[in-house]
Amino acid sequence: MTPAPPAESTRVAVVGCGVVGATTAAELARRDADVTVFEAGDIASGASGRAAGVCYDAFAGKLDAEIAEAALAAFRERDALTDCPYVWLAREGDDRNAEAMADHVPRMQERGRDVEFIDPDDLDSRWPRLRTDDVERAAIAHDAGYVDTGDYTRETAQFAIAAGADIREETPARIDADGRVNGEDYDAVVVAAGVHTPRLVAAAGLPIPVKAYRVQAFLSVETPLSAAVPMCYDATGGYYLRPRDGRLFVGDGTVPEAKDPTDWDRTADQWFVEECADYLQQAVGQSVPEFRSWAGLCTATPDGDPLVGERAPGIYVATGFQGHGFMRGPAIGERLAEAVLGGEAPDAFDPRRFAPDEDFDIVEGMSLEE
Ligand SMILES: Cc1cc2nc3c(=O)[nH]c(=O)nc-3n(C[C@H](O)[C@H](O)[C@H](O)COP(=O)(O)OP(=O)(O)OC[C@H]3O[C@@H](n4cnc5c(N)ncnc54)[C@H](O)[C@@H]3O)c2cc1C
Structure with missing residues (x-):
């Protein structure tokens, strides 16, 4: 035959x-x-x-959680993920984010995510350099890490x-x-x-x-603080933080305006660099100088x-x-x-779920709201 x-x-x-x-x-x-x-x-x-390379599976939506879980498994299979818990904070007076966290964490747990509320005192004993005295509510995702x-x-x-x-x-x-x-x-x-x-x-x-918008990144000079902080999203301050090669990486400096992807500014804004220095002073008690900063584009729907x-x-x-x-x-x-x-x-x-010319406002991606 x-x-x-x-x-x-x-x-x-x-x-x-x-x-x-x-x-x-x-x-x-x-x-x-x-x-x-x-x-x-x-x-x-x-x-x-x-990108910053922050990765976690702590999503409340079923599909988001499944996709993030599969992606983490793929990173691990390639030995590409450095495990590092991911902490969210809402500080005193920020009821909106504290309430959003109270709503999301149980839903993430229902999806089987390894996420829990964490007492600010426990945060303090684990990462004493992270300022926690004014934390209203915090949560920690254990299944998280970062990738180059x-x-x-x-x-x-x-x-x-x-x-x-x-x-x-x-x-x-x-x-x-x-x-x-x-x-x-x-x-x-x-x-x-x-x-x-x-x-x-x-x-x-x-x-x-789909619209393009600018986000920004700040990388500090080398600092021992890099080994003393978790990956963290400070919802009140509007910044995320992660250790990176002995330095501190701070984002996000979102500018929620539609940009032409063929003509945009790749350097970080001065206000962002200054705010990062102030933010580090507040978050880890020390203003660590900049090593490098840059901007990038993200896409909104x-x-x-x-x-x-x-x-x-x-x-x-x-x-x-x-x-x-x-x-x-x-x-x-x-x-x-x-x-x-x-x-x-x-x-x-499904990319056909909207009218092709649907207009919308760009909503920052790093947010506790849905
Ligand atoms: C500062 C910053 C921090 C971020 N941090 C995180 C984070 O911590 N975690 C996270 O999950 N995400 C993060 N993101 C978002 C993440 O980087 C993007 O969502 C992701 O990389 C998108 O990947 P992509 O392959 O879709 O697009 P891209 O990586 O943008 O790749 C698109 C490619 O298409 C090429 N291209 C464009 N036009 C053409 C053409 N005409 N012909 C051929 N090629 C073309 C481009 O050169 C480019 O290489 C961050 C983004 C930025 C900017």
């Missing part, structure tokens, strides 16, 4: 090689798709190379190449009205181009309601949930992560690869 000829591979173009594009490409190639990745710059040259986002993304791209993907750096992609990428036909196109995704798909006649799935037959998008795309990237990429090869993408993230 003559053996059946091998089934033809599905030809997929992936646009963008950040964490989402790299993971999608690796998962597609592992499933024997014929994958070409177009990356306008270098691998991880977008938000994935500028650029290294992880580049390594994922190497896995994609090893599985047979062709990654073309310094190769911007254009998608035409017939869904061709740089003039070539594919069975499917995945647009994971971060803040550039709306512009690219709009040019193909497929607008999506009308409901704060991402747009992941098929926008039109054969054209898939993955964007709108509202500052939480890295920690979900590995699981989003896997689900997207499955959807491209005939599976289901999560309904809740």
Whole structure:
């Protein structure tokens, strides 16, 4: 009997090689798709190379919790996650955030998340340098840690190449009205181009309601305090803090205004750098000088949930992560690869759930509110 000829591979173009594009490409190639990745710059040259790398699974929504849990497992499998608990604080007088925490923590626990309220005295004995005397309410997520986002993304791209993907750096992609990428036909196109995704798909006649906004990052000089703080989101101060290579990383300096992703300021604002110094004085009792600071762009959607799935037959998008795309990237990429090869993408993230021209205000991603 003559053996059946091998089934033809599905030809997929992936646009963008950040964490989402790299993971999608690796998962597609592992499933024997014929994958070409177009990356306008270098691998991880977008938000994935500028991120803080804070990762946790403490979400109250079922799908969010499942995705974050799967992503943490993927980071651990690759030995990429440095375990470090994640603490949220609401300080005295901040009833809004204290109440939001009181509402969220039990819901996260119902989802099986390893999250609990923590007494400020317990916080103090565990991390004496963290100022806790005015903490009204605090919670701790035990299943959390941080990842070197650029290294992880580049390594994922190497896995994609090893599985047979062709990654073309310094190769911007254009998608035409017939869904061709740089003039070539594919069975499917995945647009994971971060803040550039709306512009690219709009040019193909497929607008999506996603806006780009600036967030900022401050890295201190080396300090022993780096070993003395947990990862922490101070909801009252509006800052997050994490140890990073012997330094302190402080974010987020959100500027909730829509930005043109082809023309924006990559340097941190002076007010942000000054506020970070003040914030460190309040939070850890010492104003640690700046080593480096920068800005990056995040993507916002009308409901704060991402747009992941098929926008039109054969054209898939993955964007709108509202500052939480890295920690979900590995699981989003896997689900997207499955959807491209005939599976289901999560309904809740369906990119067709809004009017394409829906207007909305940008809501900061780092928030205890939903
Ligand atoms: C300062 C900062 C801190 C952050 N901290 C965290 C955090 O702690 N935890 C977390 O989960 N998330 C964090 N985020 C958000 C996170 O970085 C993003 O959600 C995530 O990296 C998005 O990944 P992506 O692959 O979708 O997009 P990107 O990483 O932006 O990748 C898109 C890629 O597409 C390429 N591209 C664009 N146009 C084209 C084109 N025409 N052709 C080909 N390629 C193109 C770009 O060059 C880029 O490499 C942070 C973001 C910033 C800016």
